[in-house]
Amino acid sequence: MNLWVRTILRQLTVLAVALFFFSCEDESSILGFKNPNKKFKVNYVDIPLASDVFLLDSLRTSNFNQPQGETNRLLVGEYTDDQFGTVRAAAFTQFFTANSAKTLLKETAAFDSVSIQLRFDLYTYGSLSTAPQTISIHEVEKELMIDSLGYYFNKSNTPYDPTPLGTKTFAYAPDHFRDYLTDNLDTTITVHMPLDHSFGQRIFDSALKYRNANTAADSTFVRIREFVKEFKGIAIVPDNADKIFGFNPSASATRITLHYHDAENDSLQLNLNFSGVVGYNAIDADYSGTALAGLTQFSKPIAPDNNLRHIQSGTGVLTRLDFSKFYEFADADSNATMIVNSAELHLGAPEPSSVYDPINAFSLRAIKNEGYLKRLPNKNLNPAQYLADSLSIGLYAGQLTLAGNTFSPAAHDGNVFLITKDGSNDYYNGFFTLFAQQLFKRDQNKERFRYFALYPETPQPGKAVNRIVFQEQNIMLRVFYTRPNDLTP
Numbered sequence: 001m002n003l004w005v006r007t008i009l010r011q012l013t014v015l016a017v018a019l020f021f022f023s024c025e026d027e028s029s030i031l032g033f034k035n036p037n038k039k040f041k042v043n044y045v046d047i048p049l050a051s052d053v054f055l056l057d058s059l060r061t062s063n064f065n066q067p068q069g070e071t072n073r074l075l076v077g078e079y080t081d082d083q084f085g086t087v088r089a090a091a092f093t094q095f096f097t098a099n100s101a102k103t104l105l106k107e108t109a110a111f112d113s114v115s116i117q118l119r120f121d122l123y124t125y126g127s128l129s130t131a132p133q134t135i136s137i138h139e140v141e142k143e144l145m146i147d148s149l150g151y152y153f154n155k156s157n158t159p160y161d162p163t164p165l166g167t168k169t170f171a172y173a174p175d176h177f178r179d180y181l182t183d184n185l186d187t188t189i190t191v192h193m194p195l196d197h198s199f200g201q202r203i204f205d206s207a208l209k210y211r212n213a214n215t216a217a218d219s220t221f222v223r224i225r226e227f228v229k230e231f232k233g234i235a236i237v238p239d240n241a242d243k244i245f246g247f248n249p250s251a252s253a254t255r256i257t258l259h260y261h262d263a264e265n266d267s268l269q270l271n272l273n274f275s276g277v278v279g280y281n282a283i284d285a286d287y288s289g290t291a292l293a294g295l296t297q298f299s300k301p302i303a304p305d306n307n308l309r310h311i312q313s314g315t316g317v318l319t320r321l322d323f324s325k326f327y328e329f330a331d332a333d334s335n336a337t338m339i340v341n342s343a344e345l346h347l348g349a350p351e352p353s354s355v356y357d358p359i360n361a362f363s364l365r366a367i368k369n370e371g372y373l374k375r376l377p378n379k380n381l382n383p384a385q386y387l388a389d390s391l392s393i394g395l396y397a398g399q400l401t402l403a404g405n406t407f408s409p410a411a412h413d414g415n416v417f418l419i420t421k422d423g424s425n426d427y428y429n430g431f432f433t434l435f436a437q438q439l440f441k442r443d444q445n446k447e448r449f450r451y452f453a454l455y456p457e458t459p460q461p462g463k464a465v466n467r468i469v470f471q472e473q474n475i476m477l478r479v480f481y482t483r484p485n486d487l488t489p
Contacts, residue, residue, distance in 0.1 A: 042341070044480040047329060049321045051309050051475050054371035054453075056316030057298035058153040060404075061281040061462035063093070063249055065151065073463040074118075074274075075281040075314070076135055076236045077244030079126025081356065084312055085287040087126075087465055089244050092158050093279030094144050094233040095256055096224050097207075101270040104211045108263035114200025116166065118236070119253040120189045122181050124174040125465050126243030128355060132171045134240040136164035137195060140233045144278045152280030154314060154462065160235040167239065168193035174243060190253055203231060204258050207270060224277075233278075244465055249274035283314040283465065292317065299371030307472045308351065311359060313456040314465035320367060321452050323439070326477055330440045341480040343436030345419060347454075348474025349426040358468045361458040362419040362428070366400075366407035367451035374407045374449070395446045399435040407449070409435040418457060428470075436479065 063072045074091035081087065116137055138160040144152075170191050180187045203221075210221040220226040236247070248254055258270040287293050291304035301320055304310070309319040329335065350358055366374040379386045393400050393407070401410040409417040409432050419430035439448060459466055 042480065042482050044478060045329065047325050047477045047479065048473070049323065049325065049475050049477055051319055051321050051472055052301040052303045053292065053295070053310050054301040054318055054320055055295045055298050056318055056453075057372065058155060059283075059314070059316040059462055060151040061154045061156075061283065061314070062152040063279040064277065071460050071463045072248065072250045072275075073121055073123065073281070074236060074247040074249050074279065075123075075244055075283065075463070075465070076238055076247065077126065077133065077241040078238045079241070079243050081126075081467070083290060083308070083310065083351075083469055084292065084315070084317065084467055085285050085290045087244070087283070087285045087312075087315060088238065089281055089283045089314070089465065090238065091236040091247070091279065091281055092140060092144060092152075092156075092160075092233060093236075093249060093274050094228050094277035095231070095272045095274050096227055096277050097221055098255065098271040098273045101207070101258075101272065102222050105207055105260075105270075106262045106264070107211070109208070109211075109260055109268075110262065111201050111204040112259045112261060113197065114195045114203070114256065114258050115192060116195055116234075116256050117190050117192045117253060118247045119251040120172070120177070120191070121246045121248040121251075122177040122187070122189075123246030123459075123464065124177050124243050125357065126174075126241075126355075128174050129242060130171050130173045131242050132169050132240070133238070133243065133245070134167065134169040135191075136167040136237050136239050137193070138162070138164050138235040138237060139199065140235055143228060143232045144280075152278075154281065154283040154316060156280055156282055158233075158235065158282075160237075164237075165199050165234070166193045166195040169240075172245075188251075188253055195256070200258055203256075203272070204260065204270070206230070207258070228277075246463075249279055281314070281462065285312075285315045285317075299369070301371055309454075309470045309472050309475065310467070311362070311454050311456055311469075312465065312467035313359060313459060313461040314463075317467075318453040318455060319470070320371065321364075321454065321475065323448075323450055323452065323477075326436075326439070326479075327448060327450075329479075331442065335481075335483070337484055338440075339482045340433065340437045340440050341482055342431065343433045343480075344429055344431050344478045346474070346476050346478055347419060347428040347470050349471075350428070351469040351471070357466055359456045359458070359466045360420065361456075362454045363403055363416050363457050364409050364419075364432075364452040365403065365455040366449040367453055368449075370451075371453075373453065376402060376405050376407070392447050395443065396435070396438045399438045403455075408455075409452075416457075419454070427474075436477075 075089035076091050078088040140158050140160045142159055206221040209218045213219045256272040260268050287295050291306045294302040310317050311319050368374045376389050377385045399410050403416045411417040417432045419428050422429050
């Protein structure tokens with residue numbers, strides 16, 4: 001099909017919202033050759049998908065007990081966006097004795113000071129300016145523990161002492177960070193600040209007890225289960241910011257350092273690190289004064305009055321797609337013998353932004369009720385529902401899979417179906433033909449999900465705050481199909 005025809009059809013798609021959908025005959029096959037078999041009629045239809053926006057009730061942001069290969073990142077900062085309001089991130093994490101600090105101190109060891117060093121992982125989001133940023137370190141007042149769900153979430157809240165252990169103001173250029181990432185440079189950039197003396201003295205006293213340990217309690221310094229009861233963790237909080245930074249908790253350069261001396265040596269160190277311990281990002285947003293101001297309740301969809309559809313990593317803002325029109329088309333009596341040849345989910349081009357990096361890839365997550373993701377229940381807590389849901393997945397012949405324990409369409413290779421930017425084009429799309437064929441089947445035993453959420457996949461949603469905005473009228477499902485012709489003379 002030539003470019004002129006494609007352009008005309010795109011324009012007609014706008015009218016299709018009012019006309020339900022637009023269908024036409026395609027005289028060429030998917031490969032671009034005319035169909036020589038007149039027994040079959042090849043068509044395609046653009047089905048506009050109704051959509052709205054909702055706020056996910058919880059988004060996992062923990063740096064512990066996570067899938068292999070997921071990014072470890074502490075997000076700290078704040079920025080204001082005309083589409084998404086003011087977004088704020090604070091990091092909460094345990095710390096523990098590094099292996100190098102488990103040697104016994106000499107009897108003459110004496111504490112001098114304590115400091116913290118945080119290594120940037122070069123992720124930034126928000127203003128591109130080099131304006132000063134101020135962060136502070138606070139001691140948390142409640143032990144960080146993995147809850148019954150096994151995770152912490154963006155809305156988790158851990159109380160901390162309002163008096164800071166230390167405060168630091170710094171300034172770095174986000175463009176430099178991006179250049180380092182683009183050039184794949186192994187660059188170590190840190191922010192360093194001294195901490196409250198008494199905080200360091202308490203930790204050092206624990207190390208002194210370990211030197212002369214006679215009981216398990218004296219060994220708290222090297223026993224993590226006991227250590228985190230006494231030293232519950234820290235909160236890294238933004239005080240003045242126009243952007244969000246990422247810190248790498250797994251890096252050796254991210255550490256708390258106890259500075260001390262003994263009778264023989266000066267400038268000695270004991271290091272405590274943030275690797276392999278419980279930590280998470282608390283991410284919140286104030287939507288006041290934006291089109292998302294109506295997002296006041298979890299899982300209650302709204303239709304922004306600017307006809308835009310929003311998705312943001314980190315805050316749980318998702319766009320919900322309604323597949324009702326597709327099912328109306330599939331169930332029409334005239335389509336009883338129809339075969340789906342190809343199905344493309346098209347989102348169109350996002351609203352342009354020179355400041356905010358977009359989300360690079362989305363999956364579809366099935367929704368139950370209004371705005372709750374369909375999840376596979378715990379096998380031990382609800383075995384009957386677990387069995388029923390497992391059987392329902394089987395009815396999709398491998399085209400419905402699990403992603404983060406939620407129901408997601410599969411791609412042709414069996415992996416999670418993704419919607420990405422189409423090469424050098426500006427628009428986002430993805431083909432999920434095999435799954436669409438399963439949806440199309442009129443199987444009374446198969447649950448047909450009416451709603452699906454556009455769920456951010458890259459970058460990882462709990463470790464980033466990237467956002468994207470689409471025009472409502474551009475979201476559609478294009479279906480190529482074959483219908484037998486009646487050649488009765």
